[in-house]
Amino acid sequence: MTIAAARPLVTVIDDDQSVRESLPDLLRAFGYSARAFSSAEQFLASDCVGESRCLILDVVMPGMSGPDLAQELIARGINLPIIYITADVDEAVRAHLPEPEARRCLIKPFGDTALLDALKRELQNESGE
Secondary structure, three states: OOHHHHOOEEEEEOOOHHHHHHHHHHHHHOOOEEEEEOOHHHHHOOOOOOOOOEEEEEOOOOOOOHHHHHHHHHHOOOOOOEEEEEOOOOHHHHHOOOHHHHHOEEEOOOOHHHHHHHHHHHHHHHHOO
16 A cells, blocks of 8 residues: 555545645645546546545536535435535525535635644544544
8 A cells, every 4th residue: 555545535526627726736735645526527437436535525516516416425325524615605605505514614715724624623523533
């Protein structure tokens, strides 16, 4: 097993190219493995669905939205921690998220510390610590 394989895989799903280019680099600097996809559909067609430990998921995307993807994963019996991100500061966007997810929604642009704190919290909750 390589060092990279021992790191938890965090997957970024966002239609914004700049987010897909910058967040994986930041995640790697934090010590995680990272992959990025431009759509929920692209992610679902990948081998990362079973390997990801946490998703950083845009709320509003063309095609399947972030909440739609979350529902699809649940329907498939896949329960992954999700950190939602959005550029929309409108509370109506966050109101469409289920309550636990609404509290985990970061507004773009968010700081490195906010993202790292959210990741640590979600991965700790996942492991039951």
